[in-house]
Amino acid sequence: MRELFTxxxxxxxxxxxxxxxxxxxxxxxxxxxxxxxxxxxxIEESDAIDAKVAIVxxxxxxxxxxxxxxxxxxxxxxxxxxxxxxDDADAVRTDVERGDLTAALIIPRDLTERIAAGExxxxxxxxxxGSRVSAGVWAGVARAAVSxxxxxxxFGRVLGEAxxxxxxxxxxxxxxxxxxxxxxxxxxxxxPMLTLDIxxxxxxxxxxxxxxxxxxxxxxxxxGMFLLFGSMFGAFAFLxxxxxxxxxxxxxxxxxxxxxxxxxxxxxxxxxxGQFLVLLLGTTMLFRVDxxxxxxxxxxxxxxxxxxxxxxxxxxxxxxxxxxxVGGIGPALIMFFAATGxxxxxxxxxPEWLKPLQVVSPVWWSVNGFLDVMQGATxxxxxxPAAAVAGIGAVLLVFGIWRLEYR
Amino acid sequence: MSTIVEVTGxxxxxxxxxxVEDVSFTIAEGEIxxxxxxxxxxxxxxxxxxxxxxxxDAGTITVNGHSTGRDPIGVKRSLGVVxxxxxxxxxxxxAENLAFWGRMYGLSGADLKRAVDEALELAGLADRAKERVExxxxxxxxxxxxxxxxxxxxxxxxxxxxxxxxxxQSRNHILDTVKRLNASGMTVLxxxxxxxxxxxxxxxxxxxxxxKIIAEGTLNQLRDVVGGMxxxxxxxxxxxxxxxDAARAIGGVEQLDRTDDTLQVLTRSSGSILGxxxxxxxxxxxxxxxxxxxxxxxxxxxxxxxxxxxxx
Ligand SMILES: Nc1ncnc2c1ncn2[C@@H]1O[C@H](COP(=O)(O)OP(=O)(O)O)[C@@H](O)[C@H]1O
Ligand SMILES: [Mg+2]
Numbered sequence: 001m002r003e004l005f006t007x008x009x010x011x012x013x014x015x016x017x018x019x020x021x022x023x024x025x026x027x028x029x030x031x032x033x034x035x036x037x038x039x040x041x042x043i044e045e046s047d048a049i050d051a052k053v054a055i056v057x058x059x060x061x062x063x064x065x066x067x068x069x070x071x072x073x074x075x076x077x078x079x080x081x082x083x084x085x086x087d088d089a090d091a092v093r094t095d096v097e098r099g100d101l102t103a104a105l106i107i108p109r110d111l112t113e114r115i116a117a118g119e120x121x122x123x124x125x126x127x128x129x130g131s132r133v134s135a136g137v138w139a140g141v142a143r144a145a146v147s148x149x150x151x152x153x154x155f156g157r158v159l160g161e162a163x164x165x166x167x168x169x170x171x172x173x174x175x176x177x178x179x180x181x182x183x184x185x186x187x188x189x190x191x192p193m194l195t196l197d198i199x200x201x202x203x204x205x206x207x208x209x210x211x212x213x214x215x216x217x218x219x220x221x222x223x224g225m226f227l228l229f230g231s232m233f234g235a236f237a238f239l240x241x242x243x244x245x246x247x248x249x250x251x252x253x254x255x256x257x258x259x260x261x262x263x264x265x266x267x268x269x270x271x272x273x274g275q276f277l278v279l280l281l282g283t284t285m286l287f288r289v290d291x292x293x294x295x296x297x298x299x300x301x302x303x304x305x306x307x308x309x310x311x312x313x314x315x316x317x318x319x320x321x322x323x324x325x326v327g328g329i330g331p332a333l334i335m336f337f338a339a340t341g342x343x344x345x346x347x348x349x350x351p352e353w354l355k356p357l358q359v360v361s362p363v364w365w366s367v368n369g370f371l372d373v374m375q376g377a378t379x380x381x382x383x384x385p386a387a388a389v390a391g392i393g394a395v396l397l398v399f400g401i402w403r404l405e406y407r
Numbered sequence: 408m409s410t411i412v413e414v415t416g417x418x419x420x421x422x423x424x425x426x427v428e429d430v431s432f433t434i435a436e437g438e439i440x441x442x443x444x445x446x447x448x449x450x451x452x453x454x455x456x457x458x459x460x461x462x463x464d465a466g467t468i469t470v471n472g473h474s475t476g477r478d479p480i481g482v483k484r485s486l487g488v489v490x491x492x493x494x495x496x497x498x499x500x501x502a503e504n505l506a507f508w509g510r511m512y513g514l515s516g517a518d519l520k521r522a523v524d525e526a527l528e529l530a531g532l533a534d535r536a537k538e539r540v541e542x543x544x545x546x547x548x549x550x551x552x553x554x555x556x557x558x559x560x561x562x563x564x565x566x567x568x569x570x571x572x573x574x575x576q577s578r579n580h581i582l583d584t585v586k587r588l589n590a591s592g593m594t595v596l597x598x599x600x601x602x603x604x605x606x607x608x609x610x611x612x613x614x615x616x617x618x619k620i621i622a623e624g625t626l627n628q629l630r631d632v633v634g635g636m637x638x639x640x641x642x643x644x645x646x647x648x649x650x651x652d653a654a655r656a657i658g659g660v661e662q663l664d665r666t667d668d669t670l671q672v673l674t675r676s677s678g679s680i681l682g683x684x685x686x687x688x689x690x691x692x693x694x695x696x697x698x699x700x701x702x703x704x705x706x707x708x709x710x711x712x713x714x715x716x717x718x719x
Binding site (some may be wrong): 002010014018067242245253254 | 436484492495508511515555
């Protein structure tokens, strides 16, 4: 057992002294994260108030249109927001989740019906919490406009008129704090059922907890990809050792083969763990990337992938007979894992036929895990993906050890 | 003296090639035992089976009371191995290499440190211990290669052609090192295709060719194989094949072999045949360039047994 650690330490040292390995495992990912992240996104995410929002009016009756008009008819609101009218609530939700829209208001199908029946109704305000300021303003604006429109409706009912009051003047955003009860005073004791509270605005957090900047995205993606490169240098180390006969010499010492193979795999793991630490700290300090609150979750995912790299090292050493062969197979395989795993472009944007292959890519599991943790997921949420990565690693390790040739 | 290495009926094939065929020998504790043979004779294959790197197709090997078949770890613990290749990590320093190999044999702490220092001293490279092995000359690498095999003071040291391809100075250093290690109590199995090394170092010698041991004994016993015959080496120009037959027919010529323009003649009476030999060659139209006469050595033994030179 002690010899296993001796071999691991020696291998880690040998890999660390290989300038090419250090370049590929550390300099390349940090460089790529910087280039891709800043070219495609910019490090600082500006939170302009000139935000794009959408309204989806699903109301079967006419009240919804009244609300829409209240919001679109105001010049003040128009100065702050570019309002789109949509009709597909799901598409709008997705756009908010992606951050393509800052916020949205979704008016339910049964709005008119419920108001008529005197039942409470909830309007859905979606907001991208990554742009809290403008989304918050939108929620306030929506609330104020709805209050104003609602009061008209209530008046209409109280007075027994049709709900066709045109041109409701919406309250300016600054007045969003005006309590609806102010209008309710008119209703008073005569019709207590019909307070303005029947229409409430519920802010709904988009399912994505935090909007991710491009540099954060590529930090996850490139880390997920480059952690696997340790496997290539581990395989190189094994094949070089076999070619230069030091492996034969190790096998003449009183050490079990388990210690030799285990030591080799552990060496790759140690190198990968160090690499992960450097990439994690490097992206945090250089690019101010926020990997999320649950450090344990991120570390678990990273170490699971480093384990997969150790397994892949054994498989590469077994399958590629020479360093030249591994130098070809290794990067090709890692690129495939990375491409299907979303290291380069978000995996949701990949062609459909590629998607079933994603489950075999350790990069896919770990990159998605990293991104989830950045958006608020915890260790409990990513333990499954981490186990999947470790499982792929175990298969590669067992296969590699089974097929490995020592001479 | 008790036997520490015993090899009987060893055989190893690689496909159609019989690399080792029915090899048997014993080595007594404290001996330097030489395995002499040309390239491809089967020396490395034999050593590899003793060090448990290869499994034998047939035969048994016992080292220090442990059988390679039943107790390979016991065998490995008793051995130090200096492989034919320089098996070191080029990007690690000499000290780091030695420490690694020491740990592989279970050394640690102060023992390891002392062993590394002694091994560096033995290699004469203590002042360059912190330099990477890749910066060393061939001879220095060879010396560290040996040091890595002995720092755990094994009972039996296997050395496979440890002087191949180095300068004479490093070679002398290595030969002295082997003598010193042996004087400190280490039993040595030494292979080489240089007969002078084996003559200089070894108490007993086995001569190998084509996977078989063709002679075995002390240097004097082996000399007796050629029965006190001298080796006459003649360099000639323009030698015809018929002339060879005429020369072989000369009385007193025991054996005559030709390699290119060199004739090697085994004879008990070099003084009386020299004149006849030269005149026979000259009268057949050949031109004698040089003639030399040697006392019998392992070269002549090998020539006598195989009809060819060791260095073919
Ligand atoms: N791994 C191998 N595969 C096939 N043939 C081998 C192998 N190792 C050695 N041989 C052959 O076995 C014979 C003996 O080789 P070796 O033991 O290396 O000789 P030596 O060490 O005396 O030069 C040679 O003919 C060599 O080509
Ligand atoms: Mg050899």
